[in-house]
Amino acid sequence: DTAVSQTPKYLVTQMGNDKSIKCEQNLGHDTMYWYKQDSKKFLKIMFSYNNKELIINETVPNRFSPKSPDKAHLNLHINSLELGDSAVYFCASSQRDGVQFFGPGTRLTVL
Amino acid sequence: QQQVKQSPQxxxxxxxxxxxxxxxxxxxxxxxxxxxxxxxxxxxxxxxxIRPDVSEKKEGRFTISFNKSAKQFSLHIMDSQPGDSATYFCAAITNQAGTALIFGKGTTLSVSS
Structure with a gap:
């Protein structure tokens, strides 16, 4: 069974469009995250939610808005997409022990 | 400021x-x-x-060595195999709920046969 799943796996879109990425975890974890991996493979936190409450909101343009409808889901909505938003976005989840499990990633390409 | 520095690239x-x-x-x-x-x-x-209360942890061919005073840690892969070819990231985190992993920049490992 997939522990952390993301959809879609690939997303190709035009500049200026609005898109969403969905994430679900079936591990029963309290905390979920969004990380961004750039073209140089550097991984950086964007957001974290603990029990549906926003904990971390790094210096991310406000075009990015996370939404957590319940503990098992954390979606990422991106408005007015820009070329620089092209990256791989990873969802992750953890329990209080700090061990984080990552999803397979969503490769976003903005044309 | 990069909080976790990783080498080699x-x-x-x-x-x-x-x-x-x-x-x-x-x-x-x-x-x-x-x-x-x-x-x-x-x-x-x-x-x-690994957690900082131990200096070494071994799992199969993989070992972490940890030096708390020097604030350094390393990964050793013994008997490296072509299947180990991948990118490896070290990371660090505090124990507060919801805090994020701080990653190193990654090391791309190629094991030649």
Missing amino acids: SLIVQKGGISIINCAYENTAFDYFPWYQQFPGKGPALLIA
Whole structure:
């Protein structure tokens, strides 16, 4: 069974469009995250939610808005997409022990 | 300011050799140090992790060495195999709920057969 799943796996879109990425975890974890991996493979936190409450909101343009409808889901909505938003976005989840499990990633390409 | 520094950026090792990747951190509040392995097109997967109360942890061919006073830790891959070819990330995190992993920049390992 997939522990952390993301959809879609690939997303190709035009500049200026609005898109969403969905994430679900079936591990029963309290905390979920969004990380961004750039073209140089550097991984950086964007957001974290603990029990549906926003904990971390790094210096991310406000075009990015996370939404957590319940503990098992954390979606990422991106408005007015820009070329620089092209990256791989990873969802992750953890329990209080700090061990984080990552999803397979969503490769976003903005044309 | 990069809180976790990782080296080397890339590494080529012969099959059967030892691969060594080093990391250094700055924040003494970090209390959990995982290593992640990432294959192309996949998400990072936890490989092995250590907490600062031990100096070494071994799981199969993978060993973490931890030096708290120097604020350094390293990953050793013994008997490296072509299947180990991947990108390896060290990371660090504090124990507060919801805090994020701080990653090193990654090391691309190629094991030649």
